[in-house]
Amino acid sequence: MPIPDRRVPIDRRLLREEVFGQLRDAIVDGTLAPGEQLKDLELADWLGVSRTPVREALLRLAEAGLVVATPGRSTVVSSVDLRAVREARDVVAALHSLALREAIDRLTRADLQRMREANRRFKQALRDGDVESALRADDDLHGVPVVVAGNTALTSVLEQFTPVLRRAERLRFSTLDGRASVRRHDDLIRLCEAGDVDEAAAVAFDTWHSLPATDAGDTDDATTTED
Incomplete structure (x- = not known):
């Protein structure tokens, strides 16, 4: 090796x-x-x-x-298993939605600002074609509600299954077009600031569940990031 x-x-x-x-x-x-x-x-x-x-x-x-x-x-x-990716995607999407529900009433202005700053870095990384920096910024943004929620069981499961999704992205995606992702992030932050629990949780779920769990050649939007 x-x-x-x-x-x-x-x-x-x-x-x-x-x-x-x-x-x-x-x-x-x-x-x-x-x-x-x-x-x-x-x-x-x-x-x-x-x-x-x-x-x-x-x-x-x-x-x-x-x-x-x-x-x-x-x-x-292991090789990337599409079934495993789909299963991980479903679990991760559901847990981020749950984290939003648990955290939204406790998000501070500083928390929301951290999410905005992460989205700014995410957008810039996309412009630069820097996949690694984009994924780090994406993790930082979604990590804010997870930390605020303080649910250790939720965090433990996310730590187990999120790498499966990140690995699939790196192995399948040769380019990164995240304009829709930036808009979803903006919507998520706006809904969190408004305290709209149901809509924010729905956006959090859809953000992660939008990751294409198929081969890159199977879908026209396979070059988009999941969130």
Whole structure:
């Protein structure tokens, strides 16, 4: 397995979460490609940790569907499964809708401003053709209601399934046209500011559920981001 030359620093206080996050992100951004065999000793050397947190991370990644582990044989990065993407999309959309319902009455002016600023960065990243920055800004925007909601169970499930969607985007989309996404973000912020719970929750759901869970060639709008 090819391992990047760069050694990634690990915060020892959050070792397990850091190892899991580093491996998850490497799969999502394509550093570790579908079908690639993962050896815990090589991964541990790359991250500068022992094999134990790596093995624990691989178990969690298997639960999320990002790797496939065959007992007694090997662990490989999974291929993108369209059914898994559709299922993850449905769950993530429903949970973001729920987060909006729980958070909307507690969103402050500062929270709304953070959402506006994230959408500004999202729009600029689209103009620049910077997919990675657009996705980070998108996560920041939608993360505001999730944090305000403070529902740890909801957050845990989102952390498990959102990477499945982000990975599908990076692997399928060669371009990023998000004009509709910017408008949906604007609508979401406006509805949150007005305290319109039902409409805001509906927009949050539709925003995530609009991700095409099909091959890029199957739909004319396959080059649009989901939100």
